[in-house]
Amino acid sequence: MSDAVNQNVPAIVQRTLNSADSPVVLSFEPYTKQNVILTLEGEGKIDVKVSLMEGSTVTLLWWNRGQALEIDETYDVGAFANLTLAYADLNDQTLVRKSEVRLIGEMAKAELRSAAVVSAQRNLSYQMTHVAHDTSSEMGNYAVMGENGNLSMDVIGRIEKNGFRSNAHQSSRVLNLSENQKATVFPKLYIDNNDVQAGHAQSIGQVDPEQLYYLQARGLNRDEAVKLIVYGYLYPVAEVIADEELRELFLTEIREKVNQTCLT
């Protein structure tokens, strides 16, 4: 991917990954722009190492179509580089994911959004590590809990000693569709510098019965109504994607997967 051309409207690069490819190394040249869709297939362990060199702008979309995957991702984001990560984990397979973004150059920026429909074991860890000063990170995680879903999610913001004037923000939302599920979210902030801004927010809730009634009163059956609500719930994940074509692809992925899933 190092042969990326520097242009204003980057093409969308698609790549399929499975454990045979591991480790996967992606490197983005200075001052390039790139949109990448990574589709996960197969099962087993995958290590992914990504580095964004100075001033590069990269949007990475993750489609999870694999089975029983264990993924370890690290991202090194250089000075003035800009990383956008969007995850679509909408299948019913188990998943262990450890994702760490290291903001190693000044003014480095990272945004992460995840959309998950959980009906199996999921152990997720999303971490933003602010190594350099004037770096910023934002994480927004949206999970929908289906039957037999078991989610454990660490959401970690870490600002190291030299990370002055950095911003680290995170929010996590969980929507319960089933009685028979378990969701645990651990928001964590480790801060070693006083001159920073950091915050976290969480919410957990059920589908609003009044909302359901409203949609049903317009002719949608319960299943159709819940799917529409879930689609709307996960929609903010797409808002982080600046490129319109890429955003549409992401929304189509969400819509198709939500439609295929048995939620009620």
Place this chain on the structure above:
Amino acid sequence: MSTLNIKDLHVSIDGKEILKGVDLNVNSNEIHALMGPNGNGKSTLLAAIMGHPRYEVTQGEITLDGEDVLAMEVDQRSKAGLFLGMQYPQEVAGVTNSDFLKAALNARREKPIGLFAFIKEMEGAIAKLEMKSDLAHRYVNEGFSGGEKKRNEILQMMLLKPRLAMLDEIDSGLDVDALKVVATAILDEYAKQQTGLIIVSHYDRFYQLIKPTHSHVMIDGKIVLSGDDTLAKKIDEEGYDWLQKELGVKITEVSDEAPIVRSTVGSLGVCAVNPRESHE
């Protein structure tokens, strides 16, 4: 020709009886004004017909063209041709109005509606209701003003083309000009589709525009008086006190029918200790 038939309907909320034996017949090509002081059961009647899960029918029957409405799920009632324009329309974040309307239309069709046919119909209705053209791409009722929400209800009615439409205080939140726009849209649908209408409003101004063919006054869970369109004017001028004297009915204490408290997604806010705890 359609007929909604309600016989001896008793309805309770949380064990408290609100409707105490309602009889009502509404045909196509009829406009029924339903009046009465707040808290006497008007909204309850409409919600019970639509099938709100909180309203329990304890006695009586509702049929639409002979079909047992009470045996139907809410969505089946909608597909059978019932429509309720709600007093407090819900917001659905992340779902655009056009996606919502498409889903509602497709739910009652064998084959999904064609994109161009849909856009044409939606844009026609938006223009007729003098709504902003970006409405299709906005999330359902989110950030809508009170008046926009009410117009959005009528927009849905225009697209879904019900056999019988119930409008619950659809005129509240509308200014005089908007009132005319909405009334015209309702009357055009009525003329085109021969829709039967039940209209709840507190304002004679709206009834003047709509010109009901029948009027009813509901007090303490019963329809105590039925008449023609002059009833609305008299109530607008004289209130409900004269009914107490003439009919000997007792008006229950006026308590505003407050919106049902929603059990929302409860935010635990910043620094939540136990994010697993769910909020009812």
